[in-house]
Amino acid sequence: MSPELIIAIIVTVVGASTPILIAALGELVVERSGVLNLGVEGMMLVGAITAFLVVFLTGNHYLAILLAAAAGVAASMIFGFLTLSLSANQTATGLALTIFGTGLSALAGQGYSARPVTLLGPLFPAELALHPIWRVLFGYSALVYFSFALVFAVWWFLKKSRAGLILRAVGENDLSAHSIGYSVIGVRYAAVAFGGAMAGIAGACFPLLLTPQWAERMTAGRGWIAVALVVFASWRPFRLLAGAYLFGLVMTMELYAKAGGGPLSAIPAELWAAMPYIATVVVLVLISIRRDASNNAPACLGKPFLPSN
């Protein structure tokens, strides 16, 4: 393999991993607060269509990212209202949100499927990334650097900040947190909104970072993989980073196996396409064999908060 090819592969892996990483970090914070939002895929699609439409109409990529985040928050608030204020079943509501986001994005994107937009360009000036080696470090768009910063930010928030401590307390023992005087519902609303914003930005990665157009269901189950990754990472941000890149690698292998000849191209294309999903199942099995994974789950995950009973 030539160095050029290796660098091209690295750049593709980074691109494929970024949206999963951002969405999964959002979901990690949501789950740490004790809420299971299975609507990530739907919120990502809402973010993707919003970002696409904004770029298509205004050409402003950063405005697109901002509004995609806002759209993700708006979608997440439907979930928040139903599960937190009305204590509806979280699993069912999350599924409904995914169905809703899929339909809404397809409806809003009707007639735009063949219209090209431009990708978000690199953050740093092109001179910094002239040499291939430097391109690996400085050749990406702002979304990629954002995803790295987000890993540290989420880690710091959960581990070092007072607000993060409260959030974890709410996720581990909501009744105790409530009796000390913290607003369980308020904290959870904030976490769900953050998860929505991150899912929206993750969705924006698809038209802005990967394929510069709109296609129905263009997130293709990546939101679900993000949910699985949170379990894989046993609710820890740095393990999430490793997991997201593992998946980015699996997805990228598909592209290169199809393109370059050799023994890998003998494997049917459909098996490559199925690989990320098979890998998710395998990974879930592997971590469940390892003991500590399930013990680390927030104690109140998925359970409604009912202080009056």
Next chain:
Amino acid sequence: MQFRLEKRREPSKAMLYATPVVAVLLTMVVGAIIFSLIGFDGIGAVREIFFTPLTNAYKWQDLGVKAAPLIIIGVGLSIAYRANVWNIGAEGQYVMGGLAATWIALLTYGMSGWWILPLMVVAGIAGGALYASIPALLRTRLNVNEILTSLMLTYVSVQLIYYLVRAPWKDPMGMGFPQTRRFSADALLPNIFPGTIVHAGVPIAIVVALVAWFVMSRSVFGYQMKVVGAAPHAARYGGFSENKTIWLALLVSGALAGLAGALEVSGPFQRMVPGFPTNYGFTAIIVAFLGRLNPLGVIFGGIVIAITFVGGEVAQTSIGLSNAATGVFQAMMLFFLLAGDILVRYRIRRVVPQTAEARS
């Protein structure tokens, strides 16, 4: 004036049955308003999606054909969800059922005999149940979350169709189209009314729902499912095995999804094509909830959702509304239903604040 929620001693039966109806009505009203606000013909959309399929007698056979797989899959899911087992991969089990039936149809290609179709149906049931046994095995042995595994396997099953119809099962006379041969006559599901498209799957769906209702309300199996779902601790004291319940829930819901797959491929499709996964497995989740996780209610839920499918197609041709609008309406129904659930468990009490008295 303020309102306060007060927990009911017992869940309200009246609210339990009223909420799905209210959810459908609210979806029509709110849907018409929202669709008008975002620049569509909102009232037209609601009229075409919810009423035309009912008023136009020609559409009734469409309704039956669309409702049948939704009811069959929805019944299975309602049993699983009752047991608190979240199989959301019914779409994949439906696909595997369809593929298993296709396999038999291709093996017996050119043969004739009454046994071919029943064999396909049995293969479909086995295919769906086997595919659902993967999440069951992983959940009971390794405590792996069945939501994620059953969903991931759906994506895998769709790729399996693409592979099979592109290579080993491809129709040699198909002019390069990725699809199997059209099945022989004895591998096709008969129509029950000549001159219509209503196939034997429609009465089968009704029978499945009735049998499931009887089993769930009258047998130990049904009791076990409900107790493990509602009160796992009590169930353990009562000697019901949680693992056995998980297995049963996944096998039954997988088998029924597989049955629906076999009926669809031998009925409306008549061959395996890449477009076989039509989201029935996902939409049946809404059907199960609209039906209140009760097999008889699922018949109602299946018909309502079938109306929106048929109506969505009508709206596409008559007022140029995208098919995606159907999904938005279906999701809205589920949102309203879940929101209404609180009225089943709580009652709204008017609270007269003290300050109001002081002022008067």
